[in-house]
Amino acid sequence: MKEDVAAEARALLLAAYQGVLSTNSGDMPGYPFGSVAPYCLNDAGEPVFLVSELAQHTKNLRADPRCSFIVIAGGDDIQATARLALTGECSPVLPENVDAVAARYYRYFPDARDFHKTLDFVFFVMKPFRCRFIGGVGRIHWLRGPDLLMANPLAGEKEAGVVGHMNADHAAALVHYCHQAGQSVTADLAPVMTGIDAEGIHIRLGARIVRIAFNRPVANPQEAREALVAMARAGRPGSH
Numbered sequence: 426m427k428e429d430v431a432a433e434a435r436a437l438l439l440a441a442y443q444g445v446l447s448t449n450s451g452d453m454p455g456y457p458f459g460s461v462a463p464y465c466l467n468d469a470g471e472p473v474f475l476v477s478e479l480a481q482h483t484k485n486l487r488a489d490p491r492c493s494f495i496v497i498a499g500g501d502d503i504q505a506t507a508r509l510a511l512t513g514e515c516s517p518v519l520p521e522n523v524d525a526v527a528a529r530y531y532r533y534f535p536d537a538r539d540f541h542k543t544l545d546f547v548f549f550v551m552k553p554f555r556c557r558f559i560g561g562v563g564r565i566h567w568l569r570g571p572d573l574l575m576a577n578p579l580a581g582e583k584e585a586g587v588v589g590h591m592n593a594d595h596a597a598a599l600v601h602y603c604h605q606a607g608q609s610v611t612a613d614l615a616p617v618m619t620g621i622d623a624e625g626i627h628i629r630l631g632a633r634i635v636r637i638a639f640n641r642p643v644a645n646p647q648e649a650r651e652a653l654v655a656m657a658r659a660g661r662p663g664s665h
Contacts, residue, residue: 434558440636441496448485468580490514511553518548
């Protein structure tokens with residue numbers, strides 16, 4: 426049961442791409458300060474943010490790393506919409522991890538490319554300690570941070586290799602994935618794979634990021650390839 430709830434909550438975290446980061450206000454001590462923040466996940470499955478040193482939330486985090494972060498699924502009825510609140514600490518990414526974090530983040534948000542080199546921006550990573558997941562009316566669960574997170578078995582060069590191969594050689598398959606997921610693709614908006622992990626893939630359509638889940642988790646590049654091939658065949662004439 427706990428594993429099912431964790432998987433559902435993690436699916437929301439993987440699909441949202443932006444949320445509200447609340448920090449402890451430095452200007453008004455004792456009061457939370459909320460701001461909208463885009464994010465992606467690092468190799469450990471933790472949310473990563475690219476923040477300006479001039480931003481109020483960055484100044485707040487420099488003084489006090491305690492924070493909360495909430496993501497909300499789309500939907501017309503907010504009371505019936507799934508949401509996930511993470512409570513933990515957010516601190517700068519260690520120097521030895523910045524290159525790996527930057528490589529993944531900029532695939533998701535290419536318009537921000539190299540902000541951490543050319544502008545006064547820095548990567549922060551959040552380590553959630555406790556999470557509250559509401560899957561809908563009456564479906565309220567508490568999770569420990571480690572129970573929510575899942576490390577990416579395809580991290581680093583493995584992920585970069587799969588992503589590069591798919592974008593270079595399988596553009597038609599990416600379009601098919603989008604169609605199968607109910608996402609329209611126009612002639613002037615080519616889909617670009619941005620990431621792959623144990624439970625699915627991310628495809629960027631312009632400024633929008635689409636999450637497409639696997640039928641079952643994968644543990645290595647070979648299983649990932651098999652899952653991608655199965656998705657490419659699904660719904661095509663003659664497929665089984």
